[in-house]
Amino acid sequence: GAVVSQHPSRVICKSGTSVKIxxxxxxFQATTMFWYRQFPKQSLMLMATSNEGSKATYEQGVExxxxxxxxxxxxxxxxxxxxxxxxxxxxYICSAVAGDGGELFFGEGSRLTVL
Amino acid sequence: xxxxxxxxxxxxxxxAIVQINCTYxxxxxxxxxxxxxxxxxxxxxxxxxxxxxxxxxxxxxxFLSRSKGYSYLLLKELQMKDSASYxxxxxxxxxxxxxxxxxxLIIKP
Numbered sequence: 073g074a075v076v077s078q079h080p081s082r083v084i085c086k087s088g089t090s091v092k093i094x095x096x097x098x099x100f101q102a103t104t105m106f107w108y109r110q111f112p113k114q115s116l117m118l119m120a121t122s123n124e125g126s127k128a129t130y131e132q133g134v135e136x137x138x139x140x141x142x143x144x145x146x147x148x149x150x151x152x153x154x155x156x157x158x159x160x161x162x163x164y165i166c167s168a169v170a171g172d173g174g175e176l177f178f179g180e181g182s183r184l185t186v187l
Numbered sequence: 188x189x190x191x192x193x194x195x196x197x198x199x200x201x202x203a204i205v206q207i208n209c210t211y212x213x214x215x216x217x218x219x220x221x222x223x224x225x226x227x228x229x230x231x232x233x234x235x236x237x238x239x240x241x242x243x244x245x246x247x248x249x250f251l252s253r254s255k256g257y258s259y260l261l262l263k264e265l266q267m268k269d270s271a272s273y274x275x276x277x278x279x280x281x282x283x284x285x286x287x288x289x290x291x292l293i294i295k296p
Contacts, residue, residue: 078229106284114288115287115288115289116274116286118283163227165229165230175232175235177232178222178230178232179229181229183227
Protein backbone atom coordinates (compact mmCIF):
# COMPACT_ATOMS: atom_id res chain seq x y z
CA GLY A 73 0.00 0.00 0.00
CA ALA A 74 0.86 3.67 -0.12
CA VAL A 75 3.51 4.93 2.29
CA VAL A 76 3.61 8.17 4.20
CA SER A 77 6.79 9.05 6.04
CA GLN A 78 6.94 11.51 8.90
CA HIS A 79 10.08 12.98 10.43
CA PRO A 80 11.26 13.38 13.13
CA SER A 81 9.54 10.68 15.14
CA ARG A 82 10.56 12.27 18.41
CA VAL A 83 11.73 15.76 19.23
CA ILE A 84 12.49 17.49 22.48
CA CYS A 85 12.93 21.22 22.46
CA LYS A 86 13.16 24.16 24.81
CA SER A 87 10.26 26.49 25.34
CA GLY A 88 10.29 29.35 22.85
CA THR A 89 11.98 27.48 20.03
CA SER A 90 10.37 26.40 16.76
CA VAL A 91 10.09 22.84 15.54
CA LYS A 92 9.47 21.64 12.00
CA ILE A 93 7.83 18.30 11.23
CA UNK A 94 7.92 16.87 7.72
CA UNK A 95 5.35 14.62 6.09
CA UNK A 96 6.19 12.92 2.80
CA UNK A 97 4.18 10.67 0.53
CA UNK A 98 6.80 8.25 -0.75
CA UNK A 99 5.12 6.47 -3.64
CA PHE A 100 2.18 8.64 -4.60
CA GLN A 101 1.30 12.27 -5.11
CA ALA A 102 -0.83 13.82 -2.44
CA THR A 103 -2.64 17.01 -3.31
CA THR A 104 -4.22 16.95 0.12
CA MET A 105 -2.60 16.16 3.44
CA PHE A 106 -4.04 16.42 6.91
CA TRP A 107 -2.40 17.30 10.20
CA TYR A 108 -3.73 15.95 13.49
CA ARG A 109 -2.71 16.17 17.09
CA GLN A 110 -3.52 13.61 19.68
CA PHE A 111 -3.32 13.93 23.44
CA PRO A 112 -2.86 10.81 25.57
CA LYS A 113 -5.90 8.56 25.62
CA GLN A 114 -7.82 10.86 23.32
CA SER A 115 -8.88 10.59 19.72
CA LEU A 116 -7.31 12.32 16.76
CA MET A 117 -8.07 16.01 16.48
CA LEU A 118 -7.84 17.49 13.00
CA MET A 119 -5.76 20.66 13.05
CA ALA A 120 -5.68 21.61 9.40
CA THR A 121 -6.04 20.47 5.82
CA SER A 122 -3.01 21.15 3.70
CA ASN A 123 -3.52 21.67 -0.02
CA GLU A 124 -0.61 21.69 -2.45
CA GLY A 125 0.07 25.14 -3.80
CA SER A 126 -2.45 26.95 -1.65
CA LYS A 127 -2.98 28.03 1.94
CA ALA A 128 -3.92 25.47 4.52
CA THR A 129 -7.43 25.35 5.93
CA TYR A 130 -7.34 25.44 9.71
CA GLU A 131 -9.94 23.99 12.03
CA GLN A 132 -11.67 26.26 14.48
CA GLY A 133 -9.53 27.01 17.48
CA VAL A 134 -6.22 26.20 15.81
CA GLU A 135 -3.87 29.18 15.61
CA UNK A 136 -2.56 29.45 12.07
CA UNK A 137 0.27 31.75 13.12
CA UNK A 138 1.46 29.24 15.65
CA UNK A 139 1.10 26.12 13.54
CA UNK A 140 2.53 27.02 10.16
CA UNK A 141 1.75 24.59 7.38
CA UNK A 142 3.48 24.56 4.02
CA UNK A 143 2.57 22.17 1.20
CA UNK A 144 5.11 23.19 -1.38
CA UNK A 145 5.07 20.03 -3.47
CA UNK A 146 2.82 17.07 -4.20
CA UNK A 147 4.86 14.86 -1.90
CA UNK A 148 5.78 17.11 1.02
CA UNK A 149 3.90 19.02 3.67
CA UNK A 150 5.54 20.59 6.71
CA UNK A 151 4.14 21.65 10.06
CA UNK A 152 6.14 24.20 12.04
CA UNK A 153 5.25 24.75 15.66
CA UNK A 154 6.47 28.26 16.33
CA UNK A 155 7.55 29.50 19.75
CA UNK A 156 6.66 26.16 21.27
CA UNK A 157 5.43 25.96 24.85
CA UNK A 158 4.96 22.96 27.15
CA UNK A 159 1.24 22.86 26.36
CA UNK A 160 2.15 22.17 22.73
CA UNK A 161 3.65 18.85 23.78
CA UNK A 162 1.63 16.25 21.94
CA UNK A 163 1.64 13.53 19.31
CA TYR A 164 1.37 15.09 15.86
CA ILE A 165 0.28 12.88 12.98
CA CYS A 166 -0.02 13.60 9.28
CA SER A 167 -2.03 11.73 6.70
CA ALA A 168 -2.44 11.87 2.97
CA VAL A 169 -5.16 10.84 0.58
CA ALA A 170 -4.08 8.33 -2.04
CA GLY A 171 -5.91 7.73 -5.25
CA ASP A 172 -9.51 8.26 -6.22
CA GLY A 173 -10.75 5.93 -3.50
CA GLY A 174 -9.79 8.50 -0.96
CA GLU A 175 -8.08 6.05 1.37
CA LEU A 176 -6.17 7.80 4.08
CA PHE A 177 -2.62 6.76 4.92
CA PHE A 178 -0.91 7.95 8.06
CA GLY A 179 2.64 8.92 8.82
CA GLU A 180 4.34 7.34 11.81
CA GLY A 181 3.63 10.34 14.00
CA SER A 182 5.93 12.80 15.76
CA ARG A 183 6.05 13.08 19.52
CA LEU A 184 6.90 16.60 20.56
CA THR A 185 8.03 17.36 24.08
CA VAL A 186 8.55 20.99 25.00
CA LEU A 187 10.54 21.55 28.16
CA UNK B 188 -24.32 18.22 14.99
CA UNK B 189 -22.17 15.36 13.81
CA UNK B 190 -21.54 12.54 16.18
CA UNK B 191 -19.88 9.16 16.24
CA UNK B 192 -20.33 6.82 19.18
CA UNK B 193 -18.34 3.76 20.05
CA UNK B 194 -17.66 2.08 23.40
CA UNK B 195 -14.76 3.46 25.37
CA UNK B 196 -13.26 0.15 26.35
CA UNK B 197 -13.82 -3.55 25.81
CA UNK B 198 -12.16 -6.66 27.17
CA UNK B 199 -11.93 -10.02 25.45
CA UNK B 200 -10.07 -13.28 25.78
CA UNK B 201 -7.31 -14.52 23.51
CA UNK B 202 -8.70 -16.79 20.83
CA ALA B 203 -12.24 -15.44 21.18
CA ILE B 204 -14.32 -13.14 18.97
CA VAL B 205 -15.18 -9.52 19.72
CA GLN B 206 -17.49 -7.04 18.01
CA ILE B 207 -16.89 -3.31 18.30
CA ASN B 208 -19.91 -1.21 17.41
CA CYS B 209 -20.01 2.26 15.93
CA THR B 210 -23.08 4.43 15.43
CA TYR B 211 -22.98 7.69 13.57
CA UNK B 212 -25.01 10.78 12.81
CA UNK B 213 -23.35 12.88 10.13
CA UNK B 214 -24.16 15.40 7.45
CA UNK B 215 -24.20 13.00 4.55
CA UNK B 216 -22.23 9.82 4.14
CA UNK B 217 -19.33 8.96 1.87
CA UNK B 218 -17.86 5.94 3.52
CA UNK B 219 -16.89 4.56 6.91
CA UNK B 220 -13.39 3.62 7.96
CA UNK B 221 -11.95 1.50 10.73
CA UNK B 222 -8.41 2.09 11.94
CA UNK B 223 -6.26 0.31 14.50
CA UNK B 224 -3.97 2.33 16.70
CA UNK B 225 -1.42 0.89 19.09
CA UNK B 226 -0.34 3.10 21.95
CA UNK B 227 2.16 5.71 20.85
CA UNK B 228 1.81 4.88 17.18
CA UNK B 229 -0.11 6.32 14.26
CA UNK B 230 -3.36 4.67 13.14
CA UNK B 231 -3.24 1.97 10.49
CA UNK B 232 -6.02 1.30 8.02
CA UNK B 233 -8.19 -1.76 8.59
CA UNK B 234 -11.30 -1.44 6.44
CA UNK B 235 -13.53 0.77 4.35
CA UNK B 236 -17.28 0.35 3.84
CA UNK B 237 -19.40 2.49 1.57
CA UNK B 238 -22.16 0.00 0.68
CA UNK B 239 -24.31 -1.98 3.08
CA UNK B 240 -23.08 -5.39 4.03
CA UNK B 241 -20.11 -7.25 5.34
CA UNK B 242 -16.52 -6.83 4.18
CA UNK B 243 -14.22 -9.64 5.25
CA UNK B 244 -10.48 -9.36 5.39
CA UNK B 245 -8.77 -12.24 7.13
CA UNK B 246 -9.53 -12.25 10.84
CA UNK B 247 -11.19 -8.84 10.60
CA UNK B 248 -14.62 -8.08 9.16
CA UNK B 249 -16.54 -4.83 9.00
CA PHE B 250 -20.27 -4.40 8.58
CA LEU B 251 -22.27 -1.37 7.52
CA SER B 252 -25.95 -0.45 7.62
CA ARG B 253 -26.44 3.02 6.21
CA SER B 254 -30.15 3.13 7.03
CA LYS B 255 -29.37 2.49 10.69
CA GLY B 256 -26.22 4.63 10.83
CA TYR B 257 -24.42 1.62 12.23
CA SER B 258 -21.24 -0.30 11.68
CA TYR B 259 -19.30 -2.94 13.54
CA LEU B 260 -15.81 -4.32 13.40
CA LEU B 261 -15.55 -8.03 14.10
CA LEU B 262 -12.26 -9.51 15.21
CA LYS B 263 -11.92 -13.29 15.26
CA GLU B 264 -9.31 -15.58 16.79
CA LEU B 265 -8.07 -12.76 18.95
CA GLN B 266 -4.35 -12.46 19.52
CA MET B 267 -2.54 -10.50 22.20
CA LYS B 268 -1.21 -8.16 19.52
CA ASP B 269 -4.80 -7.11 18.79
CA SER B 270 -4.75 -5.12 22.01
CA ALA B 271 -5.08 -1.59 20.67
CA SER B 272 -7.53 1.22 20.16
CA TYR B 273 -9.96 0.88 17.26
CA UNK B 274 -11.13 4.08 15.65
CA UNK B 275 -14.28 4.48 13.63
CA UNK B 276 -14.38 7.40 11.18
CA UNK B 277 -17.09 8.58 8.78
CA UNK B 278 -16.58 10.73 5.72
CA UNK B 279 -19.39 13.25 5.45
CA UNK B 280 -20.92 15.01 2.44
CA UNK B 281 -18.01 17.48 2.38
CA UNK B 282 -15.54 14.59 2.37
CA UNK B 283 -14.42 15.54 5.86
CA UNK B 284 -13.52 12.71 8.17
CA UNK B 285 -15.39 12.69 11.45
CA UNK B 286 -13.60 10.60 14.07
CA UNK B 287 -14.99 8.57 16.91
CA UNK B 288 -13.14 8.66 20.22
CA UNK B 289 -11.89 5.12 19.77
CA UNK B 290 -12.47 1.85 21.59
CA UNK B 291 -9.64 0.51 23.68
CA LEU B 292 -9.58 -3.26 23.31
CA ILE B 293 -7.86 -5.24 26.05
CA ILE B 294 -7.04 -8.87 25.30
CA LYS B 295 -6.52 -11.20 28.23
CA PRO B 296 -4.77 -14.58 28.07
